[in-house]
Amino acid sequence: MTYSLILSYDKLTLSELEEGEQMLVQSAKEAASGAYAPYSKFGVGAAIRLRDGRLFTGNNQENAAYPSGLCAERTLLFYLGAQKLVPHIQALAVFAPRSEGPVMPCGACRQVMYEYESLAQRPWILIFAGGETDLVYRFVGVDNLLPFAFLWRPS
Ligand code: THU
Numbered sequence: 783m784t785y786s787l788i789l790s791y792d793k794l795t796l797s798e799l800e801e802g803e804q805m806l807v808q809s810a811k812e813a814a815s816g817a818y819a820p821y822s823k824f825g826v827g828a829a830i831r832l833r834d835g836r837l838f839t840g841n842n843q844e845n846a847a848y849p850s851g852l853c854a855e856r857t858l859l860f861y862l863g864a865q866k867l868v869p870h871i872q873a874l875a876v877f878a879p880r881s882e883g884p885v886m887p888c889g890a891c892r893q894v895m896y897e898y899e900s901l902a903q904r905p906w907i908l909i910f911a912g913g914e915t916d917l918v919y920r921f922v923g924v925d926n927l928l929p930f931a932f933l934w935r936p937s
């Protein structure tokens with residue numbers, strides 16, 4: 783038997799997002815300027831909104847020992863994890879100034895997003911943008927980004 787999957791997302795322009803989501807993208811863009819990316823020179827910013835409206839930002843942090851660095855998404859997600867705020871996450875935006883179009887998260891970040899999202903009551907809103915273009919990709923739910931994710935819960 784062969785199965786097919788459908789992954790859904792919206793391709794929009796920035797102005798088609800609701801105001802709060804536009805602001806989240808703007809926060810991610812501003813956060814990218816704080817990236818520590820002297821090796822790749824590819825700064826990335828991430829912004830998260832909690833259900834109570836609080837905003838948090840992060841960016842990629844590289845290291846001369848390359849694999850020791852971390853993407854913007856996980857830098858921010860692990861910070862929120864450390865603050866026990868993960869169950870309150872509502873929306874995440876990512877922006878990379880040097881990306882040709884919307885920047886898409888790496889597989890490791892998608893895996894972390896998947897597990898953290900499972901701790902919230904509702905699917906996350908995920909918005910990706912980048913570079914000079916107004917194009918944004920908007921996803922609802924990490925399963926649209928990572929089918930067949932690994933999820934294991936100790937009993
Ligand atoms: N990077 C992120 O921070 N997020 C992404 O979604 C893609 C890649 C970082 C990792 C590294 O510091 C640089 O971008 C180049 O890969």
